[in-house]
Amino acid sequence: xxxxxxxxxxxxxxxxxxxxxxxxxxxxxxxxxxxxxxxxxxxxxxxxxxxxxxxxxxxxxxxxxxxxxxxxxxxxxxxxxxxxxxxxxxxxxxxxxxxxxxxxxxxxxxxxxxxxxxxxxxxxxxxxxxxxxxxxxxxxxxxxxxxxxxxxxxxxxxxxxxxxxxxxxxxxxxxxxxxxxxxxxxxxxxxxxxxxxxxxxxxxxxxxxxxxxxxxxxxxxxxxxxxxxxxxxxxxxxxxxxxxxxxxxxxxxxxxxxxxxxxxxxxxxxxxxxxxxxxxxxxxxxxxxxxxxxxxxxxxxxxxxxxxxxxxxxxx
Amino acid sequence: xxxxxxxxxxxxxxxxxxxxxxxxxxxxxxxxxxxxxxxxxxxxxxxxxxxxxxxxxxxxxxxxxxxxxxxxxxxxxxxxxxxxxxxxxxxxxxxxxxxxxxxxxxxxxxxxxxxxxxxxxxxxxxxxxxxxxxxxxxxxxxxxxxxxxxxxxxxxxxxxxxxxxxxxxxxxxxxxxxxxxxxxxxxxxxxxxxxxxxxxxxxxxxxxxxxxxxxxxxxxxxxxxxxxxxxxxxxxxxxxxxxxxxxxxxxxxx
Amino acid sequence: xxxxxxxxxxxxxxxxxxxxxxxxxxxxxxxxxxxxxxxxxxxxxxxxxxxxxxxxxxxxxxxxxxxxxxxxxxxxxxxxxxxxxxxxxxxxxxxxxxxxxxxxxxxxxxxxxxxxxxxxxxxxxxxxxxxxxxxxxxxxxxxxxxxxxxxxxxxxxxxxxxxxxxxxxxxxxxxxxxxxxxxxxxxxxxxxxxxxxxxxxxxxxxxxxxxxxxxxxxxxxxxxxxxxxxxxxxxxxxxxxxxxxxxxxxxxxxxxxxxxxxxxxxxxxxxxxxxxxxxxxxxxxxxxxxxxxxxxxx
Numbered sequence: 122x123x124x125x126x127x128x129x130x131x132x133x134x135x136x137x138x139x140x141x142x143x144x145x146x147x148x149x150x151x152x153x154x155x156x157x158x159x160x161x162x163x164x165x166x167x168x169x170x171x172x173x174x175x176x177x178x179x180x181x182x183x184x185x186x187x188x189x190x191x192x193x194x195x196x197x198x199x200x201x202x203x204x205x206x207x208x209x210x211x212x213x214x215x216x217x218x219x220x221x222x223x224x225x226x227x228x229x230x231x232x233x234x235x236x237x238x239x240x241x242x243x244x245x246x247x248x249x250x251x252x253x254x255x256x257x258x259x260x261x262x263x264x265x266x267x268x269x270x271x272x273x274x275x276x277x278x279x280x281x282x283x284x285x286x287x288x289x290x291x292x293x294x295x296x297x298x299x300x301x302x303x304x305x306x307x308x309x310x311x312x313x314x315x316x317x318x319x320x321x322x323x324x325x326x327x328x329x330x331x332x333x334x335x336x337x338x339x340x341x342x343x344x345x346x347x348x349x350x351x352x353x354x355x356x357x358x359x360x361x362x363x364x365x366x367x368x369x370x371x372x373x374x375x376x377x378x379x380x381x382x383x384x385x386x387x388x389x390x391x392x393x394x395x396x397x398x399x400x401x402x403x404x405x406x407x408x409x410x411x412x413x414x415x416x417x418x419x420x421x422x423x424x425x426x427x428x429x430x431x432x433x434x435x436x437x
Numbered sequence: 438x439x440x441x442x443x444x445x446x447x448x449x450x451x452x453x454x455x456x457x458x459x460x461x462x463x464x465x466x467x468x469x470x471x472x473x474x475x476x477x478x479x480x481x482x483x484x485x486x487x488x489x490x491x492x493x494x495x496x497x498x499x500x501x502x503x504x505x506x507x508x509x510x511x512x513x514x515x516x517x518x519x520x521x522x523x524x525x526x527x528x529x530x531x532x533x534x535x536x537x538x539x540x541x542x543x544x545x546x547x548x549x550x551x552x553x554x555x556x557x558x559x560x561x562x563x564x565x566x567x568x569x570x571x572x573x574x575x576x577x578x579x580x581x582x583x584x585x586x587x588x589x590x591x592x593x594x595x596x597x598x599x600x601x602x603x604x605x606x607x608x609x610x611x612x613x614x615x616x617x618x619x620x621x622x623x624x625x626x627x628x629x630x631x632x633x634x635x636x637x638x639x640x641x642x643x644x645x646x647x648x649x650x651x652x653x654x655x656x657x658x659x660x661x662x663x664x665x666x667x668x669x670x671x672x673x674x675x676x677x678x679x680x681x682x683x684x685x686x687x688x689x690x691x
Numbered sequence: 692x693x694x695x696x697x698x699x700x701x702x703x704x705x706x707x708x709x710x711x712x713x714x715x716x717x718x719x720x721x722x723x724x725x726x727x728x729x730x731x732x733x734x735x736x737x738x739x740x741x742x743x744x745x746x747x748x749x750x751x752x753x754x755x756x757x758x759x760x761x762x763x764x765x766x767x768x769x770x771x772x773x774x775x776x777x778x779x780x781x782x783x784x785x786x787x788x789x790x791x792x793x794x795x796x797x798x799x800x801x802x803x804x805x806x807x808x809x810x811x812x813x814x815x816x817x818x819x820x821x822x823x824x825x826x827x828x829x830x831x832x833x834x835x836x837x838x839x840x841x842x843x844x845x846x847x848x849x850x851x852x853x854x855x856x857x858x859x860x861x862x863x864x865x866x867x868x869x870x871x872x873x874x875x876x877x878x879x880x881x882x883x884x885x886x887x888x889x890x891x892x893x894x895x896x897x898x899x900x901x902x903x904x905x906x907x908x909x910x911x912x913x914x915x916x917x918x919x920x921x922x923x924x925x926x927x928x929x930x931x932x933x934x935x936x937x938x939x940x941x942x943x944x945x946x947x948x949x950x951x952x953x954x955x956x957x958x959x960x961x962x963x964x965x966x967x968x969x970x971x972x973x974x975x976x977x978x979x980x981x982x983x984x985x986x987x988x989x
Contacts, residue, residue, distance in 0.1 A: 176791040224974055231726060231790055235929045236973050239966040242922055246962025301555045303543035310540045313529035320489070320527065321544040322515040322601060361922050365728075365798050372795055402809055409802030416796055417784060 132380075136290045143282040148275075153394055155282050155350050157387040158289040160367070162343035164382035165296060166336040167371040172300070173332055174312030175229070179237030180367050182244050183214040183337040185359030187344025189254070190214070192354045195262045203265040203284055207345045214341025215334050222330040241359050248356035259355025262348060285346050292339060293379040299335075300379070308332060373415050375422020385422065440503040442467040442637050443488070443519070443605055448497035450483055456661040457483040458494065463656055463663065465605070465637060470628070472652030472669065473641045474682050479658035481641045482524065485607045489521045490514045501605075520603035524610045526594035530582040534574060534593060537582065538565040538600070545601035571630045572596045588615045588623060595627055599634065606631055608640035612647060620644060624651060645673060645683060657682050696832045698951045704840045706947025707847030708902060712920060713927040713939040714854060715898030721871045721934030722891040724790060725782065728797040730899045731921030732804030733773055737903025738912045739812050741765045745819035745908065758822045762904045769904070770897025773804075778892040786888075801917070809914050816911035823908040843905060850898070854936055867891065871934060926969040932979025941980055945972075 143151055163184050170177055187210030194200040194209045221240060228236055249257055264273070267280045299305045307328045310318050315325045348354045357363060366389075374385025392411055396404035415422075443465040450458040457480050465471055475481050486492040488499055490511040499507045506514055529537050542565055543556045569575050572592045577585060585593070595611060611627055612620045624647050631638055639656075642648050648655060648669065655672040657665040659681045665672045672678055716730045744765050748758055777800055785793050826838035858864035869877045870887050878884045906916075927946050931938025946965055953964040972980060 178794075224970075228973075228977060231794075231933065232929075232973065232977060234791065234794070235726075235925060236970065238922070238925065239929075239969045239973070242926075242966040243963055243970070246960075246966060249962065250959040298553060298555075301557070302553055303540075303546075303556045306536075306540050306543060306556045309532065310529055310544075313531050314527055317527040317529065317597070318544070319511045320515055320521065321541050321597070322512045323544045324512055362918060365795075368791070369795055369798065372792065403806045405802040406806035409799040409806075412799035412802070413781065413796060416788075416792055416799070420788075 132290070132294065136286070139286050139290075140283055143286065144279060148278070151278065151282055152350075153390050154387065155285050156347065157390040158285045158383060159343045159346040159350060160370070160390070161383035161386035162289060162292055162346070163340045163367050164370045164374060164386050165292065165379060166339035166343070167367055168374070168376050168379075168382050169296065169300075169308070169332055169336045169339070171371060171376050172312065173308035173329060175233050175329070175333075176368060177237040177336075177364070178234040178361065178368060179239070179241030179364050180336075180340050181359045181361065181364035182237065182241035183218065183340035184344040184347070184363065184367070185241070185244055185248070185356070186214045186217055186337075187211065187341030188348035188354045188358050189248070189344075190341070191345035191348040192260060192262050193254075195265065196260065201263075201266045201271075202269070203267050203281070203349055206265060206349060207284075207288065207342060210341045210345025210348075211338045212341075214344070215338040218334045218337030219330075222333045225333060226326045226329040238361055238364065241364055242361060245356050245359040245361075248359060255355070257356060259353060261353050264352065265349055281350055285350065288342060288346060289383060292342065293383070296339075297379045304328065304331070369412050373412075373422055377422070381422065439466070441465055441500075442502055444500040445484075445488065446498045446500070448484070448487055448499070449495045450480075450487060450492060450661070451495060456480075458487065459661045461497070461661070461663055463666065465639065467604075468635060468637055470637075470651060470653050471639045472648040472655045473639055473658065474643070474645070474648060474655060474672075474678075475658030476682060479682075480661040481658050482609055483661070484658070485521055485609050485639075485641065488514075488607065489519060515601065515603075518601070518604035519607070520598045520601060520605070521607040522591075522595045522598045522609055522611060524613060526587075526590040528582045528590060528594060528597070533579050533581055534569065534577045534585070535562070535565055535579060537593060537597060538568055541597040541600040542568075568596055568600065571633075573626055588619050591615060592623065592626070596630075599631065599636070602634055603636060605637045605639070608638065610641050610643070612642065612644065620647065621650075649673065693832065693834060694955050697834055698948065698955050700831060700834070700836055700841075701954070702948035702951035703944070704836075704843055704947075705951055706943040707843045708906060709923065709927050709947055710847045710940055710943035711850055711905070712899055712902035713924045713931075713943055714850065714936055715895035715902075716924050717928040717931065717934055717936060717939040718854070718898070719892055719895035720928065721936075722867060723782075723888050725797065726790070726794050726925075726933075727895070728794060728921055729777055729800040729804065730797075730895070730924065731917035732801045732808075733769065733896045733899035734903040734906075734920050735808055735914070735917035736773060736804060737766055737769050737900030738907040738916060739808055739817070739903075740769050740900075741904035741907040742817040742819040742912050743812075745821060746817075749821050755821065755825055758825075762822065762907075763901070766897055766901035766904045769900035770895075771893055773900075774893035774896030775889070777896070778889050782892070783885075801921070805914060805917060808917075812914075814914055816913045817907075818911055819907050821908070839908065846905060850901070851936070851940055858936070863890075923965065926965050928979075930969050930972045930979055935979070938979055945980075 143154070146154065163180055166183070167177060167180055190210045190213035191206040194206045200206055200209065225233060225236060248254055254260065264277045267284060270280070272280045307318065307323060311325050311328060318325050344358060347358070370385050370389045371382065373389060374381040393404060393408060396407035400407065441464040445461055445463045448458045448461040461480070461484060473481050473484070483492065487494045490509050490513070493508050498505055501517060501519060506517065529540060532540070539556055539561060542561055566575065566578070569578060572595070574589065574592055574596065577589055582590065591611060591614065595608065599606060608627070612624055615623055628638070628651055640652070652669050654667065655665070655669045656663055657672055657675070657678045659677070664681065665675045665678045673683070712730070712734055716727060719725055719727050719730070741762055744761055745758060748761055749755070781796065781800055782793070785796050823837065823839045826842065828835045828837055829841070858868055866877070866882050867887060870882060870884060874884060923946065927942040928939055929942070930945055931940070931942030945968060949964045949968050950961060953960045
């Protein structure tokens with residue numbers, strides 16, 4: 122165990138460095154980092170489920186819900202405060218997950234993956250066909266205010282970056298704490314042996330339900346931040362390829378640390394950006410090939426590069 | 438007569454045409470140590486499964502300290518204080534031995550599970566290490582489950598069963614899959630650790646020498662029915678038991 | 692009444708197309724336990740290859756009716772070449788890895804195929820409607836239906852019958868069923884599981900390409916056809932029960948009829964209905980309608 126000073130100090134330094142870097146970065150890099158952080162929240166939400174042995178092929182459902190909730194918050198409810206929009210995205214995603222959780226926690230493995238995919242496709246089908254929400258084109262939303270301040274131009278983009286980085290940092294820290302707690306470890310326990318968990322006196326479905334709602338809330342936050350950051354939303358946020366991409370980034374990242382999803386997300390956005398810049402017609406091919414290479418050569422994900430090999434025997 | 442700690446009344450259970458339990462009546466008083474014997478398929482594990490809520494009986498009631506617990510799920514029965522071990526150890530194979538015990542302790546220690554306080558608190562690590570020491574497992578503390586020999590897994594399974602200090606412990610073949618030389622010391626370790634917690638113990642066992650040495654009372658099953666129940670010596674010399682249970686065990690040994 | 696006829700006929704036509712594609716997907720899942728997203732890519736490859744083949748065939752002035760045989764040939768060749776390439780080149784390295792990881796691998800292959808198609812054929816739509824127009828139309832209860840579309844029903848029936856016969860009446864088919872039932876025991880009994888995997892994957896790939904090839908004449912072939920197809924096929928096989936050919940038939944009918952009803956009665960709900968039905972089925976029958984009772988080893 123490292124000392125508490127390192128455990129808290131190092132991430133905090135990293136966070137300060139990230140914020141400072143945000144002010145120094147060129148605009149395009151800041152935007153990519155911003156999107157990577159927002160999407161990193163969705164990947165983090167998948168990691169939470171994966172630690173409990175569940176893989177969702179429909180996390181786009183909550184990503185899309187968070188984004189549309191924030192978008193409608195601006196356009197319909199006339200909410201302009203970024204934090205309020207974020208809260209709205211989280212609340213809507215969490216509430217829907219709470220309802221669906223009663224059904225989904227009965228499923229495991231491929232059935233869980235497919236059923237979550239089905240639900241995300243239902244949302245996609247609804248969004249595509251609702252002309253009030255712009256059908257396939259979606260709609261735009263204006264720059265929000267931050268804690269009451271209306272920034273414009275570069276200032277607004279900086280504010281957005283600070284907000285997103287702060288949310289990502291807070292979420293990662295809270296989740297780290299949670300994963301180290303008894304309830305957090307319950308995820309691994311359920312993945313490893315549900316019968317034993319029940320026979321120790323804990324409810325498997327209850328625990329999974331909580332994790333599912335938490336995961337949706339994180340993905341909803343990611344969606345709301347993406348909506349606010351890009352100023353545009355469309356049904357593709359909920360399409361199955363979006364969900365599939367998140368699963369890939371989660372595998373790319375590995376489940377070793379709460380920092381991994383953000384790192385993985387950043388690496389993925391960079392690969393995508395460069396692939397798109399240098400070969401606009403074959404960027405998917407580059408992404409697909411990367412996917413295959415990572416899976417073949419790095420079974421533990423990117424994070425395994427930073428970690429010593431798991432030890433069988435330690436400290437005598 | 439005082440209320441028994443555990444009582445089953447006319448438990449029936451059938452799997453298709455196979456009768457796994459027929460009018461099973463068993464009363465157990467607090468702090469008894471009861472051996473359960475019977476050939477394979479006689480209904481011993483079904484009995485444990487019904488008492489701990491893994492199976493619901495077709496008919497009959499199960500009372501714990503006079504309270505009806507018949508259709509409760511395993512987690513609630515565990516919370517009430519009835520725990521069981523498994524013939525095939527039910528562990529968390531991807532975790533270390535210490536983490537297995539820590540998770541067990543974490544879940545058992547409080548009704549409302551912590552989502553904020555770390556699982557690996559120094560106090561909890563200390564009690565986990567104490568438990569491992571009680572079962573002679575200290576040297577395996579940081580091993581992964583997948584590299585452990587069967588005997589160690591069985592012991593760990595039983596150690597994890599007892600983390601909540603249950604009032605009743607049901608051991609399903611604690612010595613199966615363990616070599617003849619290891620059986621006796623392992624059983625002694627288990628029962629010493631359990632006696633210290635003043636638990637009521639029922640154990641399923643095929644080895645009559647172990648039964649004779651550790652049980653004060655024996656319940657014998659045959660074809661889903663209890664064919665004998667009483668002091669160990671009486672049951673083991675009972676003609677039916679000699680024919681249907683012990684005879685079968687002798688065949689098994691060869 | 693007319694609407695009902697339209698729903699039924701349209702629904703069955705749509706189901707036939709879905710069945711051909713889904714049968715391949717479910718066969719691969721049943722034998723190999725792989726949910727193959729690349730199936731969408733094979734479908735698209737079948738469609739594009741068919742478009743090019745039909746184009747040059749009709750430009751060459753060969754007998755028009757033989758173009759149907761050409762479509763079949765395209766399916767066989769595409770399935771054989773790409774099926775072998777994917778199974779031998781990629782999947783073989785992955786056997787034994789987690790189910791979800793293999794799904795992702797097939798997703799990666801799918802992305803590569805998609806872009807390869809864009810590189811070869813470009814992004815603009817293609818048409819190859821000659822075989823479609825060739826057969827004209829017939830009247831059913833006063834509604835006109837294309838004979839080609841009705842021919843799809845026949846094609847699906849023949850495909851289904853051949854699959855059934857192949858699985859239940861031939862030695863190799865029975866070996867396949869044995870592998871579906873219990874892979875380990877089959878391996879222990881001396882079945883060459885790797886070989887069975889290759890053959891299965893190629894047959895599955897041919898079915899995917901077959902669906903694509905015969906769809907090409909009925910629609911504009913665009914790069915997104917694969918993405919849209921694969922989620923539909925997922926719905927079909929999940930409704931029917933993963934790995935069951937009979938299930939794929941029933942699932943295809945359920946999806947086909949629901950979609951046709953929605954198109955005729957409530958067009959806004961088209962996609963919604965398909966996945967709504969899938970969720971409903973899973974809610975009540977978690978293993979799908981055709982549940983294969985699996986003997987669990989404890």
